[in-house]
Amino acid sequence: MVLSSTTQTSIDLECLHDGIDFSMKFTRTKFEELNTGFFKKCINTLENCLNDAIMKKSCVDEIILVGGSTRIPKIQQMLQDFFDGKQLCKTVNPDEAVAYGAAVIAAKLSGTGNIVQNVVLSDVTPLSLGVDTRGTKYDVIQRNTAITTSNAKNYCWKLIVAFTHKPFEWEWLN
Numbered sequence: 001m002v003l004s005s006t007t008q009t010s011i012d013l014e015c016l017h018d019g020i021d022f023s024m025k026f027t028r029t030k031f032e033e034l035n036t037g038f039f040k041k042c043i044n045t046l047e048n049c050l051n052d053a054i055m056k057k058s059c060v061d062e063i064i065l066v067g068g069s070t071r072i073p074k075i076q077q078m079l080q081d082f083f084d085g086k087q088l089c090k091t092v093n094p095d096e097a098v099a100y101g102a103a104v105i106a107a108k109l110s111g112t113g114n115i116v117q118n119v120v121l122s123d124v125t126p127l128s129l130g131v132d133t134r135g136t137k138y139d140v141i142q143r144n145t146a147i148t149t150s151n152a153k154n155y156c157w158k159l160i161v162a163f164t165h166k167p168f169e170w171e172w173l174n
Helices: 028-052 071-082 094-110
Strands: 008-017 020-027 129-133 136-141
Touching: 020 028, 028 071
Parallel strands: none
Antiparallel strands: 008 020, 129 136
16 A cells, blocks of 8 residues: 555565564565466456456446555556547545445345345356366356246167276286
């Protein structure tokens, strides 16, 4: 959190091991370098969400930052770059937005959802569900299918038994 508002911080650990203290300077640049892969995964997830919604990024009217990681300047810069320079909405407290969203979900799930009006919640399967048979994968329920759902498929396999080696002689059983 400190590196969100400053470019460098100190890490000080007293008695890290056998009475030895540890102290170092840690920069925002080093933090960003160590986390670049995670930041790119965030942008890939965003691209996947837009693709799943069959929506172009130019159709996004407002970008509201939600959650603590959105305070990271590099994530903000990557989001703004992804949305072609569109300004990010920073007027909403990211932590309060998460808490409010959790409260809305709780109200809907508890049956007291009449308190929260004009909100539609859809729960979907985050991954495709299926079977894997000898390296061939069959999707039974596609990713992003609304829950609850059911689906049934019949699969037929031909059982072929072939010996590529000399049959084992069961002499150890005697």
